[in-house]
Amino acid sequence: MDAMVRELSYAQAIQEAMAIAMDMDERVFLMGEDIGVYGGAFQVTGDLVDRYGADRVLDTPISELGGAGVAVGAAVTGMRPIFEFQFSDFATLAMEQIVNQAAKMRFMLGGEVSVPVVMRFPAGSGTGAAAQHSQSLEAWLGHVPGLKVIQPATPYDAKGMLLAAVADPDPVMIFEHKLLYKAKGPVPEGYYTVPIGKADIRREGRDLTIVATSIMVQKALDAAATLEAEGIDVEVVDLRTIRPMDKQTVIDSVKKTSRMMCVYEAVKTLGIGAEVSAMIAESEAFDYLDAPIVRLGGAETPIPYNPELEKATVPQVPDIISAARDLVKGVR
Amino acid sequence: MAGASKAVADSRANLPFVYRQYSAEQLKEVLYKMYLIRRFEEGAEESYMRGLIHGTMHLSIGQEASAMGICMPLTEDDQITSTHRGHGHCIAKGAEVKRMFAEFFGKTTGYCKGRGGSMHIADVGKGNLGANGIVGGGIPIAVGAALSSKMMKTGKVVVSFFGDGANNEGAFHEALNMAAVWKLPVIFVCENNGYGMSTSTARSTAVKNIADRASAYSMPGVIVNGNIFSEVAEASHKAVERARAGEGPTLIESKTYRHRGHSKSDRNRYRTKEEIEDWMSNRDPITLFENELREFGFIDDKGIESIRDAVAKEIADGIEFAKASPSPDVRDTANYVYTEQA
Ligand SMILES: Cc1ncc(C[n+]2csc(CCOP(=O)(O)OP(=O)(O)O)c2C)c(N)n1
Ligand SMILES: [Mg+2]
Numbered sequence: 072m073d074a075m076v077r078e079l080s081y082a083q084a085i086q087e088a089m090a091i092a093m094d095m096d097e098r099v100f101l102m103g104e105d106i107g108v109y110g111g112a113f114q115v116t117g118d119l120v121d122r123y124g125a126d127r128v129l130d131t132p133i134s135e136l137g138g139a140g141v142a143v144g145a146a147v148t149g150m151r152p153i154f155e156f157q158f159s160d161f162a163t164l165a166m167e168q169i170v171n172q173a174a175k176m177r178f179m180l181g182g183e184v185s186v187p188v189v190m191r192f193p194a195g196s197g198t199g200a201a202a203q204h205s206q207s208l209e210a211w212l213g214h215v216p217g218l219k220v221i222q223p224a225t226p227y228d229a230k231g232m233l234l235a236a237v238a239d240p241d242p243v244m245i246f247e248h249k250l251l252y253k254a255k256g257p258v259p260e261g262y263y264t265v266p267i268g269k270a271d272i273r274r275e276g277r278d279l280t281i282v283a284t285s286i287m288v289q290k291a292l293d294a295a296a297t298l299e300a301e302g303i304d305v306e307v308v309d310l311r312t313i314r315p316m317d318k319q320t321v322i323d324s325v326k327k328t329s330r331m332m333c334v335y336e337a338v339k340t341l342g343i344g345a346e347v348s349a350m351i352a353e354s355e356a357f358d359y360l361d362a363p364i365v366r367l368g369g370a371e372t373p374i375p376y377n378p379e380l381e382k383a384t385v386p387q388v389p390d391i392i393s394a395a396r397d398l399v400k401g402v403r
Numbered sequence: 404m405a406g407a408s409k410a411v412a413d414s415r416a417n418l419p420f421v422y423r424q425y426s427a428e429q430l431k432e433v434l435y436k437m438y439l440i441r442r443f444e445e446g447a448e449e450s451y452m453r454g455l456i457h458g459t460m461h462l463s464i465g466q467e468a469s470a471m472g473i474c475m476p477l478t479e480d481d482q483i484t485s486t487h488r489g490h491g492h493c494i495a496k497g498a499e500v501k502r503m504f505a506e507f508f509g510k511t512t513g514y515c516k517g518r519g520g521s522m523h524i525a526d527v528g529k530g531n532l533g534a535n536g537i538v539g540g541g542i543p544i545a546v547g548a549a550l551s552s553k554m555m556k557t558g559k560v561v562v563s564f565f566g567d568g569a570n571n572e573g574a575f576h577e578a579l580n581m582a583a584v585w586k587l588p589v590i591f592v593c594e595n596n597g598y599g600m601s602t603s604t605a606r607s608t609a610v611k612n613i614a615d616r617a618s619a620y621s622m623p624g625v626i627v628n629g630n631i632f633s634e635v636a637e638a639s640h641k642a643v644e645r646a647r648a649g650e651g652p653t654l655i656e657s658k659t660y661r662h663r664g665h666s667k668s669d670r671n672r673y674r675t676k677e678e679i680e681d682w683m684s685n686r687d688p689i690t691l692f693e694n695e696l697r698e699f700g701f702i703d704d705k706g707i708e709s710i711r712d713a714v715a716k717e718i719a720d721g722i723e724f725a726k727a728s729p730s731p732d733v734r735d736t737a738n739y740v741y742t743e744q745a
Binding site for chain 1: 458459506515517569572599608672731736737
């Protein structure tokens with residue numbers, strides 16, 4: 072099997088998954104702004120238009136509300152659209168179709184229809200694109216029953232989870248951190264899926280569980296490498312799916328380490344960290360905790376343009392290291 | 404702005420509108436500002452290439468006549484909303500390039516104190532309510548500003564700049580309808596440069612001209628050659644008069660072209676070199692305006708030379724100002740999220 076594994080970037084892995092999905096099922100097609108000849112704002116669709124034609128790699132006008140709604144309508148009636156938002160921030164223009172329609176249609180119609188739509192959202196800060204192009208809004212959609220919301224953190228997962236999303240009969244929202252697009256990792260050729268709703272333990276450890284999402288997984292691993300030299304043994308749980316959340320993996324990890332920290336880029340308050348923390352507090356793992364839970368999230372501010380301010384508003388590796396150190400040493 | 408005197412006006416009777424309406428000084432000021440926009444963007448582009456500016460930017464090089472023509476009849480009290488391609492609008496409405504550079508360099512002396520950058524450049528003091536990172540995002544805001552003007556009886560006229568791509572957003576349609584129903588003093592200015600990113604209007608838009616949309620909202624729809632300053636300014640004058648008279652909105656479609664790619668990451672695969680070359684060498688708005696000024700005797704080569712020199716100096720000074728300005732303190736990330744209250 073090893074011979075079939077190559078190093079691909081996260082963006083290439085997504086592109087390959089979309090190509091495989093289109094090869095396997097003629098109902099699958101791509102929609103989005105500038106995904107054709109331009110190749111997508113982040114070159115994720117790349118040259119797919121040359122291989123699959125403009126009918127299956129469909130450039131839309133700049134119409135997020137309408138575009139998302141058209142994708143929902145096509146999904147309900149037999150097609151399998153993969154809709155790319157140019158930036159996740161523009162989901163705000165399409166909230167109506169995502170939240171009121173895609174998420175609820177099956178329920179409202181008593182199970183008479185399914186909405187097998189996939190939506191992709193390039194998310195996150197770090198590119199100097201300022202307040203309206205840098206947000207992490209995944210928890211917004213994570214709050215809506217009827218949607219599945221995933222955040223692959225590696226090229227391997229990006230491909231496998233996208234293929235799982237296409238195969239899924241319900242709407243799946245994929246948040247892709249823009250800074251991950253160029254990150255490389257091993258990706259097998261051909262079809263495989265990575266299950267939605269299953270977290271992954273990226274690093275085993277005894278002293279502390281860090282539950283991280285998306286780009287924060289790598290940052291947590293980097294922090295863990297430094298902390299190991301200090302004798303602090305960190306377990307890193309990559310949540311991967313925020314709805315439906317894999318509670319058991321997190322609970323089991325916390326029972327083992329007795330300490331938990333959540334690290335995510337989105338604004339800290341009312342976010343994923345709150346959910347994971349409350350879930351642990353409600354679970355049997357609560358009795359195992361040796362220290363209060365710690366959340367590291369984005370600052371309570373829009374993302375600023377100035378690069379130093381921009382960095383200061385989201386957790387960085389040194390922030391994770393010092394918070395983990397304090398947590399393990401009992402510093403409050 | 405005050406018009407030309409009666410005697411001067413008579414001697415220019417056969418010239419296009421702006422040459423009758425404005426003094427030689429005013430027209431030379433327009434040329435100065437068109438150069439200022441061009442050189443500002445070239446300076447920003449170069450600074451970006453040298454790593455002094457981060458993020459991305461959208462240059463309006465090739466669209467200077469449109470920004471200047473539309474803003475010509477506006478007073479300092481009038482307001483605009485602008486777009487991601489908004490540097491020209493900002494300068495045309497009266498901003499200082501040194502504070503714009505400072506913003507691009509992320510400094511506290513910038514118009515947004517380093518928080519906004521190119522895509523959110525604004526100059527609220529001069530009536531620019533801001534560029535926008537959201538395509539179409541500024542259009543309803545302009546209508547709201549016009550509603551304020553009407554309710555507060557300030558007499559302000561509001562201009563909303565947007566691109567051809569924005570006309571396919573719901574916000575455009577909702578905003579135009581309300582402006583028309585309430586007869587608001589707002590002017591919708593579509594700068595049609597042929598493309599929304601890579602997508603031509605032919606591929607994205609069901610009507611041939613964006614101005615055709617006006618009839619659906621019962622307002623005049625006017626098409627102008629956006630690269631001819633005089634044409635743009637004349638249309639803007641009429642629309643401003645109509646707005647001030649309480650007769651309601653106008654949609655102006657200013658047909659133009661951007662010489663540069665959409666942003667800093669554009670490979671220009673959706674248009675030909677020949678097309679770009681044609682617009683650059685045969686329809687450059689600054690060259691066209693310069694030629695007219697020369698032909699009608701408003702300026703000579705020496706005058707043009709001295710304008711270029713003065714602009715070069717203002718740009719160089721602006722970049723120095725930006726470089727020398729302080730960066731914000733990272734402890735101040737929470738500033739301006741909410742209004743500071745005593
Ligand atoms: C709501 C929204 N959708 C998409 C984008 C990404 N985007 C930025 S500019 C642009 C093209 C805009 O085209 P147009 O309105 O014609 O303005 P131009 O760039 O040509 O000046 C796109 C798609 C955005 N910023 N906001
Ligand atoms: Mg355009």
